[in-house]
Amino acid sequence: MSRLLNPRVLVPLLVVAVLIFISLRFFSVPLPGIQLPAEQISFGAFSLPNTFLATLLADVTVLALAFAATRKMSLVPSGIQNVMEWMVEGLYNMAEDIGGHNARKFFPWAMTIFLLVLVANWWEFIPGFDSIGYLESHVAPGTEEDVLTHFAVEQYGPIRTIVNEPYTPTYEEYHEAHEAHVLPTNEATGKPVAVLVPFLRAATTDLNFTLALALSTVLLVQIFGIQALGLGYFSKFLNFKGGAMGFVVGLFEIISELSRILSFAFRLFGNIFGGQVLLFVLTFLVPWLLPVPFYGLEIFVGAIQAFVFFLLTLVFFSGAVVSHDEHH
Numbered sequence: 457m458s459r460l461l462n463p464r465v466l467v468p469l470l471v472v473a474v475l476i477f478i479s480l481r482f483f484s485v486p487l488p489g490i491q492l493p494a495e496q497i498s499f500g501a502f503s504l505p506n507t508f509l510a511t512l513l514a515d516v517t518v519l520a521l522a523f524a525a526t527r528k529m530s531l532v533p534s535g536i537q538n539v540m541e542w543m544v545e546g547l548y549n550m551a552e553d554i555g556g557h558n559a560r561k562f563f564p565w566a567m568t569i570f571l572l573v574l575v576a577n578w579w580e581f582i583p584g585f586d587s588i589g590y591l592e593s594h595v596a597p598g599t600e601e602d603v604l605t606h607f608a609v610e611q612y613g614p615i616r617t618i619v620n621e622p623y624t625p626t627y628e629e630y631h632e633a634h635e636a637h638v639l640p641t642n643e644a645t646g647k648p649v650a651v652l653v654p655f656l657r658a659a660t661t662d663l664n665f666t667l668a669l670a671l672s673t674v675l676l677v678q679i680f681g682i683q684a685l686g687l688g689y690f691s692k693f694l695n696f697k698g699g700a701m702g703f704v705v706g707l708f709e710i711i712s713e714l715s716r717i718l719s720f721a722f723r724l725f726g727n728i729f730g731g732q733v734l735l736f737v738l739t740f741l742v743p744w745l746l747p748v749p750f751y752g753l754e755i756f757v758g759a760i761q762a763f764v765f766f767l768l769t770l771v772f773f774s775g776a777v778v779s780h781d782e783h784h
Contacts, residue, residue: 581754590653
């Protein structure tokens, strides 16, 4: 009890309590809308998905880590060099166990994918990453709210709504229109109906990103297979030497190859998107305590998903360079 009465402990606790009270009493911060498609962020005449912006951020982060780790290398590593060397050495040893003498060829691709997915997953936990954006009103064209919205545009020039085009109004503009009773309101809170469109959203919560990564990986599998076996690589798909049974097995190989794309894409997307929804919901219900252990769990899941993608990539690369002919 005496420790709690210590001014060094008591003052920070009181400051935090006051900030929490003020935020709950006087501020209402809308949560990001939960939807599968990425939100479009406008830049003048063109727009980009917020997940694409997050992908660029992840790319820059990976390059920055590589630069920081190799800028001043020493025989006795420390800091970021020590961490990166530990990670690269451990994963390379694993690549050698799986790919054998082909590890030097496979590892750069698999390691790049691992780092990109890991960074893209973990950027989600940086404060403000998916909570800084602009407010957007979702109204259906032709509804009463849509008519009122157009009336608001005529009466209040700065207020723009997204019926068919993007816009970036301020919350004060929403309140101005709300007070004039020209924008739809939430009956429970009495505040304008709006959702937060974040400027950034975790890249791996976009199926386009995970599908592109899966297609790239499977394409590399075919390239490595052709480099190692030549055109004979395709004999496992079109096997006429084994008769009817060989032909059926070839069809199953084609199905297996296509299923890898779905497995890669949906495994990563489903786990990260589901985790993001879980954190949003828990933060909305119990914002100050309950989400904490789940944040730790999602950090672990983000690392595991990157590691699984890394392992499966190496396994598929290694399987592609092995001939299925009997004489081998």
